[in-house]
Amino acid sequence: MIVEIGSFLLVLAxxxxxxxGLLSGMGVRxxxxxxxxxxxxxxxxLATAGAFIALIHAFVVSDFxxxxxxxxxxxxxxxxxxxxxxxxxxxGSMLLWCFMLTAYGAAVAVFGRGLPxxxxxxxxxxxxxxxxxxxxxxxxxxxxxxxxxxIPVEGRSLNPLLQDPALAAHPPFLYSGYVGFSVVFSFxxxxxxxxxxxxxxxxxxxxxxxxAWSLLTVGITLGAFWAYYELGWGGWWFxxxxxxxxxxxxxxxTALLHSAIVTEKRxxxxxxxxxxxxxxxxxxxxxxxxxxxxxLTSVHTFAVDPTRGVLLLTILGLTAGxxxxxxxxxxxxxxxxxxxxxxxxESSLVLNNILLSAATAxxxxxxxxxxxxxxxxxxxxxxxxxxxNLTFLPLMVLAFVVLPFGPLLAWKRGDGLGALxxxxxxxxxxxxxxxxxxxxxxxxxxxxxxxxxxxVWLIVGALTEVAERTRAxxxxxxxxxRRLTGLPRxxxxxxxxxxxxxxxxxxxxxxxxxxxxxxxxxxxxxxxDVGAYHLTLDKVGAVDGPNYLAERGVISVRKGGVVICxxxxxxxxxxxxxxxxxxxxxxxRGLDQxxxxxxxxxQGAHGEHAWLVRAYFNPWVQLIFLGPLLMAIGGAISLxxxxxxxxxxxxxxxx
Amino acid sequence: xxFWPKSRKARRRLTILLAVAPVLALAVGLALYGLRGSISFFxxxxxxxxxxxxxxxxxQLGGLVLAGSVVKKPDGEVDFTIADRRAASKVVxxxxxxxxxxxxxxxxxQGSYDANGVFVAKQVLAKHDEKYxxxxxxxxxxxxxxxxGDGARPTYE
Numbered sequence: 097m098i099v100e101i102g103s104f105l106l107v108l109a110x111x112x113x114x115x116x117g118l119l120s121g122m123g124v125r126x127x128x129x130x131x132x133x134x135x136x137x138x139x140x141x142l143a144t145a146g147a148f149i150a151l152i153h154a155f156v157v158s159d160f161x162x163x164x165x166x167x168x169x170x171x172x173x174x175x176x177x178x179x180x181x182x183x184x185x186x187x188g189s190m191l192l193w194c195f196m197l198t199a200y201g202a203a204v205a206v207f208g209r210g211l212p213x214x215x216x217x218x219x220x221x222x223x224x225x226x227x228x229x230x231x232x233x234x235x236x237x238x239x240x241x242x243x244x245x246x247i248p249v250e251g252r253s254l255n256p257l258l259q260d261p262a263l264a265a266h267p268p269f270l271y272s273g274y275v276g277f278s279v280v281f282s283f284x285x286x287x288x289x290x291x292x293x294x295x296x297x298x299x300x301x302x303x304x305x306x307x308a309w310s311l312l313t314v315g316i317t318l319g320a321f322w323a324y325y326e327l328g329w330g331g332w333w334f335x336x337x338x339x340x341x342x343x344x345x346x347x348x349x350t351a352l353l354h355s356a357i358v359t360e361k362r363x364x365x366x367x368x369x370x371x372x373x374x375x376x377x378x379x380x381x382x383x384x385x386x387x388x389x390x391x392l393t394s395v396h397t398f399a400v401d402p403t404r405g406v407l408l409l410t411i412l413g414l415t416a417g418x419x420x421x422x423x424x425x426x427x428x429x430x431x432x433x434x435x436x437x438x439x440x441x442e443s444s445l446v447l448n449n450i451l452l453s454a455a456t457a458x459x460x461x462x463x464x465x466x467x468x469x470x471x472x473x474x475x476x477x478x479x480x481x482x483x484x485n486l487t488f489l490p491l492m493v494l495a496f497v498v499l500p501f502g503p504l505l506a507w508k509r510g511d512g513l514g515a516l517x518x519x520x521x522x523x524x525x526x527x528x529x530x531x532x533x534x535x536x537x538x539x540x541x542x543x544x545x546x547x548x549x550x551x552v553w554l555i556v557g558a559l560t561e562v563a564e565r566t567r568a569x570x571x572x573x574x575x576x577x578r579r580l581t582g583l584p585r586x587x588x589x590x591x592x593x594x595x596x597x598x599x600x601x602x603x604x605x606x607x608x609x610x611x612x613x614x615x616x617x618x619x620x621x622x623x624x625d626v627g628a629y630h631l632t633l634d635k636v637g638a639v640d641g642p643n644y645l646a647e648r649g650v651i652s653v654r655k656g657g658v659v660i661c662x663x664x665x666x667x668x669x670x671x672x673x674x675x676x677x678x679x680x681x682x683x684x685r686g687l688d689q690x691x692x693x694x695x696x697x698x699q700g701a702h703g704e705h706a707w708l709v710r711a712y713f714n715p716w717v718q719l720i721f722l723g724p725l726l727m728a729i730g731g732a733i734s735l736x737x738x739x740x741x742x743x744x745x746x747x748x749x750x751x
Numbered sequence: 752x753x754f755w756p757k758s759r760k761a762r763r764r765l766t767i768l769l770a771v772a773p774v775l776a777l778a779v780g781l782a783l784y785g786l787r788g789s790i791s792f793f794x795x796x797x798x799x800x801x802x803x804x805x806x807x808x809x810x811q812l813g814g815l816v817l818a819g820s821v822v823k824k825p826d827g828e829v830d831f832t833i834a835d836r837r838a839a840s841k842v843v844x845x846x847x848x849x850x851x852x853x854x855x856x857x858x859x860x861q862g863s864y865d866a867n868g869v870f871v872a873k874q875v876l877a878k879h880d881e882k883y884x885x886x887x888x889x890x891x892x893x894x895x896x897x898x899x900g901d902g903a904r905p906t907y908e
């Protein structure tokens with residue numbers, strides 16, 4: 097019964113979204129209709145939420161008469177993964193997508209009180225139309241609540257690799273980021289229709305961009321973290337099409353975050369900012385399409401369905417196509433806004449945007465190149481990490497080198513020489529860190545050393561900017577403290593995000609270049625060395641898990657003869673599906689980690705049992721996940737800046 | 752500076768062009784160079800023989816793991832044979848095989864041929880799914896008439 101109610105609510109949500117699109121569209125002229133449109137937005141959200149709850153309920157009670165539950169759940173699965181199973185499949189994740197879409201629509205209706213009535217009505221109307229497209233797709237082509245005629249006794253279970261806390265949380269974060277850009281898209285279309293893309297518009301768009309960007313950052317980081325410790329390959333980023341699909345909206349979102357500042361503060365670059373606003377959600381949809389259609393080969397498997405891929409591509413073409421057509425029609429009429437000198441804050445942000453867009457373009461080309469080549473009748477090729485390292489990294493290094501200058505330059509006309517003078521200390525520290533790294537860390541690697549220096553440059557550069565703003569080391573402490581507490585939260589957010597980027601660069605340089613790997617088949621009592629650590633296989637026992645049977649190794653990790661950690665990596669065989677997975681054990685050592693995988697059982701040299709043990713020493717790897725976390729926190733702090741609180745916009749309009 | 756245009760609009764355009772052009776040139780140059788040098792071609796064993804893949808060139812070799820060909824040595828090395836309908840290649844690999852590596856299954860190995868025609872794999876890919884058949888392998892086998900229907904396609908993950 098609950099499932100039927102859920103199905104009904106899903107159709108109701110579709111109807112409410114259509115009403116939202118229509119009523120809000122007409123609400124531009126009538127207050128009453130605009131109010132009705134807002135009501136419809138809330139109704140669409142509540143109905144989708146109801147359908148989503150019905151699906152989760154079906155998963156929790158293991159109702160195998162629902163096709164999606166039968167395909168993705170199992171009675172013996174722990175509760176968390178029963179719930180997470182609701183968004184672990186194609187159909188379920190599309191419902192999650194729709195849930196987020198309507199939630200953002202309702203959020204605009206509720207929190208957008210400060211928006212001008214006409215703009216708000218238009219935004220809600222566009223958001224409603226987006227909802228219609230995706231809800232119609234969910235209802236008619238991929239209904240997660242569809243029933244089965246032959247009810248199985250047991251479900252086929254969720255892929256064991258997906259039964260993991262990080263991955264249970266990954267889709268909700270990722271989707272709230274992906275779909276958050278839909279609001280930005282709606283604002284862009286609404287602004288273009290009004291023919292008004294100005295400072296006020298940018299101010300209204302920025303909080304939504306910040307929220308979506310921060311959530312997407314967390315989502316991608318969780319995904320990378322999961323890949324790192326669950327796949328057992330010791331890597332965290334493979335430049336895989338699926339990873340790139342989530343990375344491109346992030347890059348465009350980052351560019352948008354920066355260009356919107358220029359539009360907000362100086363009214364300049366309105367065309368470019370609105371173009372990025374349209375692109376961000378287009379890339380989100382492209383990501384959804386690439387991941388689901390199976391047109392690209394990925395190391396990660398997904399809910400692949402080519403026929404539905406065509407439908408998703410149609411939705412993508414229609415929404416993005418009409419958005420960009422509107423842009424082509426209205427953008428030439430936009431007021432280009434304030435002028436600025438070649439050396440100024442604006443110019444530095446323009447440079448940031450050029451580099452980020454070029455980097456996105458190279459990632460897009462690399463991701464789609466196998467498709468292009470195949471479409472042209474060529475051979476099957478794959479584009480791997482070497483391509484991305486060669487194209488993406490130099491562009492990013494360039495962006496990182498110029499980054500600390502931006503905040504130190506004044507708007508309109510900056511003092512380039514002055515900024516250089518203020519940054520010489522940061523440059524000296526970075527250079528010193530580079531030299532120190534080169535001298536101390538072995539083996540010596542020049543490029544990795546450059547990476548370390550750049551990480552330090554970003555961190556110290558960001559701190560220099562705070563010191564400049566508060567006149568630290570020059571003014572008396574009372575004055576400095578007064579200025580420190582007076583700094584707006586937006587400034588702290590920016591500083592933290594830039595520091596986070598530096599922290600990430602440090603971790604990535606260290607981990608990718610100085611990681612040590614060792615693998616050997618060990619029988620009991622034997623050991624292997626990885627870096628300064630000596631691993632001994634003491635014992636291997638059997639473990640009976642809730643829905644799996646595992647071999648658990650007991651491996652003592654010694655450094656200089658002293659046991660510092662007892663690792664218990666597992667190799668699990670799941671009952672449902674008969675799949676085996678490796679459960680990695682990680683021994684944290686400050687910022688470093690010793691990463692241990694128990695492999696398959698083999699015959700030893702004398703016929704005894706032996707296990708293939710793989711171990712990695714990953715220096716500074718924690719920074720790779722800490723950096724993006726700092727960036728997301730920075731985004732959240734900026735979001736809480738009172739300047740961006742939506743009520744402030746209203747006061748401005750009233751004034 | 753006489754070439755510097757007088758109108759504000761033109762000056763702005765020129766500035767933007769001057770900023771965009773070098774980055775664009777860099778990006779295009781790197782991308783072209785990258786696409787020439789660092790992409791790897793996919794072959795099945797018979798295609799690799801037909802294409803005379805030179806030793807040392809990084810390629811991807813895909814096909815079915817020949818039943819009975821997998822030999823796991825105590826030192827961690829694994830030998831197996833990847834085959835399509837017409838030819839087979841001996842593969843050596845050091846390291847842990849993916850959890851889903853099984854005889855008779857479709858796999859893709861990344862690596863290069865050595866001088867003796869043995870494929871030295873750096874990485875062996877099998878997906879997170881027991882029903883999975885790598886797309887390139889499926890396509891190549893289909894063309895050879897080996898593949899029988901889409902029944903093995905995963906419905907989800």
